[in-house]
Amino acid sequence: MQSNVVTLSDGGGGLKDVNWGVVNNGLDFLESSVQYLARSDNRSLKYAALHLFASMETLVKARLAREHWTLVVADSNVPTKAAFESGNFRSISLGQALQRLGSVADITVDGKDVERIKDVEKLRNRAAHFSLAGETPERVKVVVARGIDFTLRFIEKWLRPEAPIGEARLIDETLERVREAIGRIQVLVEERMKSLEAELASHLFVLDCPACRQGSLVLSSDQAARCLYCLYCPGGEVCAEEYSASILEISRYGHALEGVDWPIHSCLNCGVEAFVNHIYTAGQEEVGWACFACGYYVSTAEIEICFGCGSPMDVRGGGTSLCGDCAAAKFEKF
Ligand SMILES: [Zn+2]
Ligand SMILES: [Zn+2]
Ligand SMILES: [Zn+2]
Structure with missing residues (x-):
């Protein structure tokens, strides 16, 4: 040529x-x-x-x-x-x-x-x-x-x-x-x-993969998120951060400037910093909060943010404005 x-x-x-x-x-x-x-x-x-x-x-x-x-x-x-x-x-x-x-x-x-x-x-x-x-x-x-x-x-x-x-x-x-x-x-x-269709259909949650962007990142209980298409599986914390940056387009360093809340918190189930808000399924339906380390999932309606520290709280047992730690700290002051 x-x-x-x-x-x-x-x-x-x-x-x-x-x-x-x-x-x-x-x-x-x-x-x-x-x-x-x-x-x-x-x-x-x-x-x-x-x-x-x-x-x-x-x-x-x-x-x-x-x-x-x-x-x-x-x-x-x-x-x-x-x-x-x-x-x-x-x-x-x-x-x-x-x-x-x-x-x-x-x-x-x-x-x-x-x-x-x-x-x-x-x-x-x-x-x-x-x-x-x-x-x-x-x-x-x-x-x-x-x-x-x-x-x-x-x-x-x-x-x-x-x-x-x-x-x-x-x-x-x-x-x-x-x-x-x-x-x-x-x-x-x-x-x-x-x-991969049959295997993808067997998972309750299939998300967009932050590495290849195919709708093939699966969450299953007690396992770190992994992509069935590109085999990406870097561990819950890293995967959550990449998902936030690439799919939600929220960066760790820029979110405050952009005026958006950081979407990753400690998981209510396993404690790992991989519990992500605004999870979208590959079909673009928002499904709530999910942990990329252990596969734990809670819908948006079942989570409230603590007024004191900003962490997510499971409110299925009844609404509250402060998490256990913040309530205890407040109690100690009195
Ligand atoms: Zn992938
Ligand atoms: Zn977890
Ligand atoms: Zn709190």
């Missing part, structure tokens, strides 16, 4: 050629990611994640540069056109590029896609700096497949329209090959979910 750069070029040199080369590169990374994804060994999955991120970054910036080339430059000192054309400048991040696309071109990426991009970015950072040890191949595959899905939609909706003719032709050819390959991968994901 690289050899097409010269033959399909619009000619004339200058910025058009720069963008053309960049798009060509982005599509090449995308296709490479899909090819690596089709294999299952750890090394291939690492490159699938790295190349997908490179592809997203390149294609989103190429679209931004179509608005104006200086928009992809990070420095406040804009480089000369010659420096830009030779790639000799510092470029903005993917997140900044998406933000700028929103402001200058009215191209907005919805919340679900932002999550998908962030998941790929996290995976890419781990793959680049550490390794994917600890990640299951199932999780990497589903995160990369979703990222590819976003990239395809981005190309179709925002990059393909108004692309110069040679660029449009290359986009069409690449998309055809990539769609076929990603279709096969999506079938594998669906088949795996299907094979």
Whole structure:
């Protein structure tokens, strides 16, 4: 594909050629990611994640540069056109590029896609700096497949329209090959979910998994939460925190600033800091409080928050405004 750069070029040199080369590169990374994804060994999955991120970054910036080339430059000192054309400048991040696309071109990426991009970015950072040890191949595959899905939609909706003719032709050819390959991968994901149907149906609670985001995280009594799809099972406390960050979108450090209550408390059954409020089933129905360490569950109506310390209290035996500890402390004062 690289050899097409010269033959399909619009000619004339200058910025058009720069963008053309960049798009060509982005599509090449995308296709490479899909090819690596089709294999299952750890090394291939690492490159699938790295190349997908490179592809997203390149294609989103190429679209931004179509608005104006200086928009992809990070420095406040804009480089000369010659420096830009030779790639000799510092470029903005993917997140900044998406933000700028929103402001200058009215191209907005919805919340679900932002999550998908962030998941790929996290995976890419781990793959680049550490390794994917600890990640299951199932999780990497589903995160990369979703990222590819976003990239395809981005190309179709925002990059393909108004692309110069040679660029449009290359986009069409690449998309055809990539769609076929990603279709096969999506079938594998669906088949795996299907094979889990009976087992998932046997669980009272099936939640969205914070690692792979499939509706396949199960809670069963006296067991830590675990994902049947990607086999994620880091222990109750870690899983609760990840669920809060990825699914409820409440972070330990940001919740106070955002004005939301921290949803994780000590479990009324096992005492572990893994008792989570606002649990949603995979069907998006709120079901109440559940412990990610021991599987204990209580509906929202059966829990009251202690007026004194903010911990949850089981009020099935009758309503009260203070928990046992706070009531005892108050009693001691008198
Ligand atoms: Zn999972
Ligand atoms: Zn518990
Ligand atoms: Zn209390």
